[in-house]
Amino acid sequence: MERLVALPFGKSVEIAYQSIRVRFFRSLITTLSLVLAVAFLCYVQAGNRIAETILQTGSEAGFRALLQAGYDVQPGDAAIGESAKQRWLVILSLMVCVVGIVNAQLMAVTERFREIGIMKCLGALDSFILRLFLLEALMQGFIGAAAGALLGAVFAVASSAVQFGALVFTALPLGGITMTILTATATGCLLSLLGVVFPAVKAARMAPVEAMRVEE
Amino acid sequence: MPSDRSANVQHAIIRTTNVVKTFQLGSHTLEVLKGISLNIAADRHVSIMGPSGSGKSTLFNMIGGLDKPTSGKVFINEVDIAQLDAYELAWLRCRKIGYIFQTFNLIPVMTALENVTLPMIFAGTGNDEAVERGMILLKTVGLADRFNHKPSELSGGQQQRVAVARALANGPSIILADEPTGNLDLTTGEEIINLLKRMSEERKVTIISATHDFKMLNVSDEVIWIRDGLIDKIEQRDELRISVGTIE
Numbered sequence: 001m002e003r004l005v006a007l008p009f010g011k012s013v014e015i016a017y018q019s020i021r022v023r024f025f026r027s028l029i030t031t032l033s034l035v036l037a038v039a040f041l042c043y044v045q046a047g048n049r050i051a052e053t054i055l056q057t058g059s060e061a062g063f064r065a066l067l068q069a070g071y072d073v074q075p076g077d078a079a080i081g082e083s084a085k086q087r088w089l090v091i092l093s094l095m096v097c098v099v100g101i102v103n104a105q106l107m108a109v110t111e112r113f114r115e116i117g118i119m120k121c122l123g124a125l126d127s128f129i130l131r132l133f134l135l136e137a138l139m140q141g142f143i144g145a146a147a148g149a150l151l152g153a154v155f156a157v158a159s160s161a162v163q164f165g166a167l168v169f170t171a172l173p174l175g176g177i178t179m180t181i182l183t184a185t186a187t188g189c190l191l192s193l194l195g196v197v198f199p200a201v202k203a204a205r206m207a208p209v210e211a212m213r214v215e216e
Numbered sequence: 217m218p219s220d221r222s223a224n225v226q227h228a229i230i231r232t233t234n235v236v237k238t239f240q241l242g243s244h245t246l247e248v249l250k251g252i253s254l255n256i257a258a259d260r261h262v263s264i265m266g267p268s269g270s271g272k273s274t275l276f277n278m279i280g281g282l283d284k285p286t287s288g289k290v291f292i293n294e295v296d297i298a299q300l301d302a303y304e305l306a307w308l309r310c311r312k313i314g315y316i317f318q319t320f321n322l323i324p325v326m327t328a329l330e331n332v333t334l335p336m337i338f339a340g341t342g343n344d345e346a347v348e349r350g351m352i353l354l355k356t357v358g359l360a361d362r363f364n365h366k367p368s369e370l371s372g373g374q375q376q377r378v379a380v381a382r383a384l385a386n387g388p389s390i391i392l393a394d395e396p397t398g399n400l401d402l403t404t405g406e407e408i409i410n411l412l413k414r415m416s417e418e419r420k421v422t423i424i425s426a427t428h429d430f431k432m433l434n435v436s437d438e439v440i441w442i443r444d445g446l447i448d449k450i451e452q453r454d455e456l457r458i459s460v461g462t463i464e
Contacts, residue, residue: 003307006340022325118321121282122335122382123310125302208309209282212321 007128016135023108030104031144034188037097038145041090042152042184043159044082046177050160052080053173062167069163094191101195105137109199116203117211126204133200137192145188149181228294229390229422230256230279235288237274248274250445251288256424258389261416261435264426266442273394275442276426280315280392281308292390310338314383314421316412318395320375322367328354328378329363335385353381357411373404380411384419391416393425397432409435 020027051071054062056078066073071080082090109116116129157177160168237249248271256262266272277283278290281297290297292308300308309315322331329350336346354360357377359370367375376396383391393412397405413435416423425432433439439456441448 003304004340005303005306005310005338007338011337011343019325114321115323115325118323119334120306121280121309121315121321123306123338125306128338207283209277212282212317 005123005125007124007131012128012131012135016132016139019132020136020139026104026108027140030101030108031140033097033100033104034141034144034192035148035151037093037191038148038184038188039152039155040093041187042149042180043156044086044090044152045180045184046153046156047160048080048082048086049173049176049180050156050164050168053171053176054164054167055080057171059167062164062171065164065167094187098191098195101137101192102198105133105196105199106202109133109203112203113206113211116206117208120206120208120211129204130200133196133203134193137196137200138189141189141192142185144192145185146181148188149184152184153177153181227258228255229258229292230254230424231291231294232278232285233289233291235275235278235285235290237271237278237283238286248445249278249285252442252445252447253288254440254447254450256422256438258422259416259420260437261413261423262425262438262440263432263436264424264440264442265428265433266426266448267428270442271445272426272442276392276394276424279424280313281305306338310335311386312388312390314385314388314391316376316379316383316391316393316396316425318398320367320372320379320399322375322378322382324367327364327366328359328370328381331367331378332381332385335382339386350381350385353384354378356384356415357381371404372400373407376400376404376408377411380408380415384415384421387419388421390422390424393423393427395427395429396425397427397429402431405429406431 051066051069055066055071055073063073063075072083073080119129157168157172231254233253235249235252236247239246239248252275264272264275274283278285279292281290281292281300284298292312297305297308315321322328323334326334329347332353333341333343333346333350336349337343341349351360351363354363357380359374359377359381362370362374367378370378376399383393391412396408396412400408409429409431412423412425415421425436433456436456437453439451441450
């Protein structure tokens, strides 16, 4: 039992944070596709929530405004779901985003083969390497997704304000929008993790010599 | 004096028996090591010499547990490294062996101090103690004032000195140096050689270096000459003086 190498969690977070900070520009680009995809997701969902709230106020003006804005509502409806077209667009954008993350992370891993090899020579286990990459992805994912979700929500409110005018502010579903932001952020973190799993496993499994042999 | 330092009397810290390593290049099998058996005694400074392509780096990787032989066995401290699982191997690399490379191989995103303390963290040392010991090591190699610099802000010689400090981080019993002077100019190379020599004397570490730098011969207790994947000859310090003498 005593013959164990260790990497405390706090230290892993520190190293992961440092890697992101040092490669800030690259991290930014990796994160950017996530920001956009999550912003789109959040924009669509928050927009629907706002429209739904306007519908639920039951006012004649609100109903007319919704029809005018292109929502497919009938008198007596209580909810507005995402349209099939919206749903496909969101799913497609998230898929493109994951592929983008996988691509960027594969490049990042290749760039860091040597670093991975060195760490292994110093006694790092596969799990250390995996943990560092997952933590990095989680941090990037959280920051990117949170930024994207806020951006999306702000745009949703702004565009609703343009469409429906003052109506929006009498019935702004703050709780609902907050929920949407939170779920969109969680989705983003999940996507970021999903995108890094394959590259990180590939990196962690490399034998130290192979990793070191790669020329920079 | 030389007689009681002979390899047979002393405890062999590294022992290989008939190590063969082949690489598969497409349909062609390349035999890089063709059966190497050697004993390396503790606390000595051993150089593995040979032209490039002789298999010395491959042998070096085997000895360091970085690669596994195709057949034959490598024992470190009488433990067959083929029998070790991933955890034990990692522990061995972390606590018992210090590596020094031709290309320094510091982690570029970390400062000199962080590079030195990383193996200590892996070994379970607390942060404060690691920093304290790291600073002492950096002072020993003469770089205490540059602790906060990234590798890119250091010269080659300084980077290699950080690497020496890092190799000593967990008080290893073996230091493996693969062409430690290969990327350095004459004077800086000599500085590193002297530093290694000093460390081996002060800290009782076995130093094994793969090299084709003849400056290394002066400080070696024993030289193992490798040619075409086989041991050509093994020379002790006293024999060496004579042969170097005849060259000059």
